[in-house]
Amino acid sequence: MSTSNPATVNRWETVIGLETHVQLSTAAKIFSGASTAFGAAPNTQASAVDIALPGVLPVLNRGAVERAIRFGLAVGGNINRRSVFARKNYFYPDLPKGYQISQYEFPVVTGGEVGVASPTRGDLRVHLPRAHLEEVAGMSLHEDFHGMTGIDLNRAGTPLLEIVTEPDLRSSDEAVAYARTLHGLVRWIGICDGNMQEGSFRCDANVSVRRTGSDVLGTRCEIKNLNSFRFMQEAIDFEVRRQIELIEDGGTVVQETRLYDPDRHETRSMRSKEDAQDYRYFPDPDLPPLVIGEDWIERVRSELPELPEAMRARFVRDHALPAADAATLTASRELAAYFESAASAAGGEAKIAANWTLGEVSAALNRNDIDIARSPVSAPQLAGLLKRIADGTISGKIAKEVFDAMWAGEADGDAAADTIIDRRGLRQISDQGAIERIVADAIAANPAIVAEYKAGKEKAFNSLIGRVMAASKGRANPAQVNAILKQLLG
Amino acid sequence: MALTVADVHRIAQLARIEIDAAAAAQVHGKLLAIFAMINELQAVDTRGIVPMAHAQDVMLPLRDDAVTEIDQHALYQSVAPAVEDGLYLVPRVVE
């Protein structure tokens, strides 16, 4: 399929709603005591409940509920004091009970919103009608077992929060911006590890198009199982073009479920189900209603960390950081904590702390593919370095050398920067007399350059500064060198 | 709401129970009699009555988030119809 030209696309408006499947970071499963750890040998973490042996019963994991509450509070939603688990009945080999325990009529969270920076519409509030708890199914492995499929139920019963948006999004860019923000938020509040390769964070996108100006929703297609932001963007873009071309060619969009094929860069209809989906939802008779008390909600609220949106605003307000820097620093709680810790230990040098966190530190982390939490240079160590820049002990240039040495582990402890500065003799020379002697030596040793300078060549001055700095091994205070050189050259 | 033979085939399909035309016709007759009895309920005025889903009005108990299970897949799979490399085998699933 060819790309439609932008003029055509402009006559159409895209409408997107997302359902995000957030696997919750509990140690045990939602209804059993089996581990949720990823990567175990097949079915070794599938308990009697997970494989649905006859006679076993589900018992709800408090940790899953607590995470749902945390999420609901973080998005300003209502934590329903009473919610109900229902059975969603369908047959599939990775669904051992023949039904999935989910929440249907009465979810644990209703309402709430997520603030997203839309690339085209600015600050966008994405509304969340509901978020509900459910269990994950197992996995089908399609390698050839004599023409059979293998079923691994280790993942079966992993807790999941399904977060549903209103159809508030108008482009793949906005959908991705929302998904990224949500991804950051669920990790921020510690309810999900965010690992998309392992399936911890997956989206289904409901996509429809309508003529610009229309207020009637078009027929939507649901693209299932988008497990990367790039695939989400590509899949939505493809689907939008497909629907527009279909309608413009006189066709109609059929409501269906589609899958994105990242190799062919297209969505395709999932094999039509043998029967129209009729999930026969009904309240699970094994599980009385989930009742969440006020005290529980208040405890969770009191333990909730400052949220990224609030922190972003505070960084701009209190530290006078540019909005973009504040946004980058609050991409993860660890990064923000690193910055705050460094800034505060450095005596409020917020701007320079931000520059170093986003600059040298982030670059080194990226180069070495390490997480901020495992940074070889700790926040207090960085602060120790920043203090020496601020008090003139070292120049910014020398500071980079000290940073590299700290990164390489040349010294331990919060005072690592000082140790390295001393051990390597990097302390800046600010003694007027000492600098005068070095400058004088340089003038004496380079008569030709001095002559050029006197002949009016400004470049020669910089050349002399270079000689002086080299002679001081970079340690001479550059401002002082500048002033003294000017004075001595008269 | 009279149940038809087509309904019988539809629900048998939903319930994954193979049923041929003769069996469906036979079951249909029995189900009609049963639903004639069940349909007595339709005459009852239940406006405003809260549905009773559980015998006891209790709250859901919660378990602590702790791993309490050990690997017992060998025992559990000892009764499985088809297993290989720890996996349950089923006829090929086409996505």
Added chain:
Amino acid sequence: MTGVASTGTVAELAAALRARKLSSVELTTALLARIEQAQSTLNTFVTIDAEGALEQARAADAVLTRPDEPPPLAGVPIAHKDVIMTAGLPTTCSSRMLANFIAPYDAHVAGGLRTAGTVLVGKTNMDEFAMGSSNETSWFGPVRNPWNRDFVPGGSSGGSAAAVAARLVPAATGTDTGGSIRQPASLSGVCGLKPTYGVCSRYGLVAFASSLDTPGMFARTAEDCGLLLNAMAGHDARDSTSLDRPREDYTRDLELPLEGLRIGMPAEYFGDGIDADVAAAVDQALAQFRKQGATTVPIVLPNVRLSVPVYYVIASAEASSNLSRFDGVRYGHRAKDYTDLADMYSKSRAEGFGAEVKRRILIGTYVLSHGYYDAYYLKAQQVRRLIADDFARAYQQCDVIMGPTAPAPAFRIGDKTDDPVQMYLNDIFTIAGNLTGAPGISIPCGFDRRGLPIGLQIQANYFAEARLLNVAHRYQLDTDWHARVPGGFAP
């Protein structure tokens, strides 16, 4: 033997074992012989575990010779309905679907009875997946009524009821979803107690209808039922509907006099359609209670007539979902020939389930399916509340409710198999107890002109098991219906 009959009651046998007048091995050996002998005529057992039973009996004897206090039921042989999971033994639900299934764990109630020292001799035959009122739907063939082998023992726990009636075991477990303990107790002439829903854990019961399934037991006396209930009750964190209540001794009130007991007589239980012999026997029992100082109070349960339709909606809906796990993937029957996955599912389930089970799955699937949920399932749950409200009002006027357990004594094998509605109406008096969750007991109160037993149902409010057992026990002190032995099964 040492002079103590192996066919004594649980209380008698426990005392004899404790006094070392009898060893558990002697007792178990004697009962195993009775079981083997009766198997070809009554077909009460699906699995007889002679070797395991003797091993447990030897262990019990060892415990009984130690000076320290033995567990309360040490060495007493019992049987479990084959819907109850028993580690290492087949648990088939009398279904082809699970004909080869070995349970990998113990149900909570099985564990409780094990801890109490009982010796498990085997698993009893039942209606397939506990669906039936006659024990004719078993894959392993019907159980026969010890009082007359042409008649059904009732169901679904027919094997347990018949085994206790024929003195093959002093007690056996059962499960009651719509009357599956009380109705066969009535038809087989033994005591059957369905406790309050939530008092005994459902963990390890192969689920039929989760909001109604209740484990309970059969024995010959109310006292024995109390002894078993002591071992089976108790909170279980593995069942979210198990109730966390203080432990109690259910036999504590057995001897309380019945003066002042108010017996509710629901008009709906004494109307048309009751077999004349049944009506007469129940009247006689009520007279007996009056003689002991009880008074009878007329009450009304206007919605109870709707219990059968409510039950068939709710129980079938839950069953259709509960039985979805039997798909031939992880355990259970898998068809030999199939073309693909969908075909494997439908063939395995069509072959693995019998006609009654399939019928109920179809009913349940239909009432939950799109467009019908409100008209059937929701409606049934609303009427369920109306029925519960009827009972709540009644218990403001009376302490217990009495009436026939079943409208008629046992019927001939094959008589009702072709008419499911007639079969379902057998449970018309018992189902309400499952819908409300309150306890009920059936005790023998006479025989019809053909010599078939008649049962009296006593119901009480939630958690009134001790009172129920007290009322039943006092009746049994003054009557001997429960002590009668079917011909050919004398000790």
